Amino acid sequence: MHVHIDQPKCVASGQCVLMAPDVFDQDDDGIVELLTDRPGPEHHDGVREAAAVCPAAAIRLEEG
Amino acid sequence: MTETLPDTPAQLPEHPMPRAAGCPFDPPPALRELQSSSPISRVRIWDGTTPWLITRYDHVRTLLGDPRVSADTTRSGYPHRNAAMLAREQDQRTFLTMDDPEHARLRRMVTGPFAIRKMEQLRPDVQQIVDDLIDEMLAGPNPTDLVTAFALPVPSLVICRLLGVPYSDHDLFQRNTQVIVRRTSTPEEVAGATRTLTDYLDDLLTVKRKKPEDDLLSKLATERVETGEMTQREAARMGVLLLSAGHETTANMIALGTVALLEHPEQLALLRESEDPAVAARAVEELLRYLTITHSGRRRVATADIEIGGQVIRAGDGIILATDIANRDPEHFPDPDRLDITRDARRHVAFGYGVHQCLGQPLARVELQVVYSTLYRRIPTLALATDADELQFKHDGLVYGVYELPVTW
Numbered sequence: 001m002h003v004h005i006d007q008p009k010c011v012a013s014g015q016c017v018l019m020a021p022d023v024f025d026q027d028d029d030g031i032v033e034l035l036t037d038r039p040g041p042e043h044h045d046g047v048r049e050a051a052a053v054c055p056a057a058a059i060r061l062e063e064g
Numbered sequence: 065m066t067e068t069l070p071d072t073p074a075q076l077p078e079h080p081m082p083r084a085a086g087c088p089f090d091p092p093p094a095l096r097e098l099q100s101s102s103p104i105s106r107v108r109i110w111d112g113t114t115p116w117l118i119t120r121y122d123h124v125r126t127l128l129g130d131p132r133v134s135a136d137t138t139r140s141g142y143p144h145r146n147a148a149m150l151a152r153e154q155d156q157r158t159f160l161t162m163d164d165p166e167h168a169r170l171r172r173m174v175t176g177p178f179a180i181r182k183m184e185q186l187r188p189d190v191q192q193i194v195d196d197l198i199d200e201m202l203a204g205p206n207p208t209d210l211v212t213a214f215a216l217p218v219p220s221l222v223i224c225r226l227l228g229v230p231y232s233d234h235d236l237f238q239r240n241t242q243v244i245v246r247r248t249s250t251p252e253e254v255a256g257a258t259r260t261l262t263d264y265l266d267d268l269l270t271v272k273r274k275k276p277e278d279d280l281l282s283k284l285a286t287e288r289v290e291t292g293e294m295t296q297r298e299a300a301r302m303g304v305l306l307l308s309a310g311h312e313t314t315a316n317m318i319a320l321g322t323v324a325l326l327e328h329p330e331q332l333a334l335l336r337e338s339e340d341p342a343v344a345a346r347a348v349e350e351l352l353r354y355l356t357i358t359h360s361g362r363r364r365v366a367t368a369d370i371e372i373g374g375q376v377i378r379a380g381d382g383i384i385l386a387t388d389i390a391n392r393d394p395e396h397f398p399d400p401d402r403l404d405i406t407r408d409a410r411r412h413v414a415f416g417y418g419v420h421q422c423l424g425q426p427l428a429r430v431e432l433q434v435v436y437s438t439l440y441r442r443i444p445t446l447a448l449a450t451d452a453d454e455l456q457f458k459h460d461g462l463v464y465g466v467y468e469l470p471v472t473w
């Protein structure tokens with residue numbers, strides 16, 4: 001799985017950090033940052049959930 | 065699907081619709097009917113206009129995420145909630161009712177302090193506030209009103225600490241925010257209350273500019289006002305938004321959530337008997353979904369023709385997104401009318417969706433998690449001090465809840 005984020009779109013809701021805290025973080029302005037763009041399989045469900053709840057469609061996944 | 069022509073305005077269903085007697089937690093039955101029969105249809109509102117009412121979860125999310133759907137209350141066609149809100153929104157605009165890029169510029173000035181990590185640092189303070197209030201309540205009269213003794217002071221104390229507002233002034237802002245959210249307030253009353261609050265924040269910003277402390281208002285004063293990025297009046301308006309947005313909402317979630325749990329004792333038992341913070345966290349999401357207290361819907365206006373679900377919403381048409389019934393959409397939440405604190409409800413739209421999704425949600429989550437995992441454990445005998453059908457629900461409120469909640473223990 002390959003994770004892409006679009007920081008200009010992010011509205012700092014923090015939801016991705018709640019869903020997958022080992023993959024997503026927030027900078028000083030609350031904007032999303034990636035801790036890894038190739039998370040291990042144990043994080044995949046959380047990452048998919050993060051992409052599904054992100055209110056700004058700022059998280060894109062390439063599966064595989 | 066063929067496009068159904070709207071009936072004459074007089075024949076259209078009126079919005080808002082009444083809830084069923086004896087079902088205070090469920091959205092109006094007419095919404096459920098529309099969701100299954102005509103999920104994108106016109107309704108008539110107080111001023112005679114006929115905005116679209118959107119009732120399915122997928123449609124609600126699609127439209128709230130669409131940049132052609134505007135939150136700008138000054139655009140013609142915007143479906144105002146009532147005359148008072150119309151009057152207020154014209155001269156007291158905040159980023160809540162602006163579109164990007166203006167909205168994003170202003171919102172980003174205050175997103176930092178609401179980051180998850182910052183909220184976790186605040187959690188022990190929230191726990192202390194909640195514990196102290198429970199101590200006070202237990203030492204005071206029994207029965208008591210949970211709204212004034214607990215539900216309102218929790219978010220007030222927390223947001224005061226975050227913003228750097230002296231809590232000794234809470235009377236002033238509680239009184240005035242209540243005028244703003246009451247659906248029956250006159251336009252003059254709402255405008256007056258808003259002005260009082262803005263003046264108050266303006267004065268406070270003057271103090272913070274001279275003597276900054278470690279709080280959000282000081283940050284705004286030194287990093288945005290001093291630098292000329294925004295005027296002090298703009299910062300004051302933003303302060304009013306932050307002070308008031310999390311007040312009634314969180315308080316109503318605490319009080320109405322308590323009623324819902326007391327009326328579902330098996331759910332309350334699950335919550336009370338678990339020490340696992342994940343159980344309380346799930347319960348918070350499910351109660352947000354189940355109660356969806358922002359019951360007058362998200363309000364928007366189309367800025368271009370938008371095709372959705374076989375209908376065409378024309379540029380200039382008003383749109384009401386009924387998040388309460390969207391959160392009961394059986395396609396996304398099986399057995400949606402059942403309160404089940406063990407379900408995964410995290411995809412709910414109780415905080416809205418799209419770029420305006422609640423800025424304060426990380427704070428609201430911490431507050432509600434602390435409250436729901438503490439209150440019923442510390443007062444295991446907590447019970448209504450009145451008949452459930454005697455409770456007065458805020459049918460006329462911008463935010464749904466109970467006016468008073470007499471409890472005993």
Ligand code: HEM
Pocket residue numbers: 135159160161171305306307309310311313314317357358362363414415416417419420421422423424425427428
């Ligand atoms: C359980 C409690 C809460 C609920 C149910 C709630 C609900 C909502 C909803 C539905 C919106 C979207 C408005 C729209 O799309 O038009 C919103 C926006 C907002 N909320 Fe909350 N809220 C809560 C707590 C808070 C708290 C604690 C704060 C603290 C400051 C807050 C601040 C805001 C702000 C500033 C916005 C505007 C965001 C924007 O327009 O970009 N809310 N809230």
Ligand code: SF4
Pocket residue numbers: 009010011012013014015016017024030031032050053054055056057058059
């Ligand atoms: S969920 Fe989306 S909007 Fe929220 S912080 Fe993460 S990337 Fe940003």
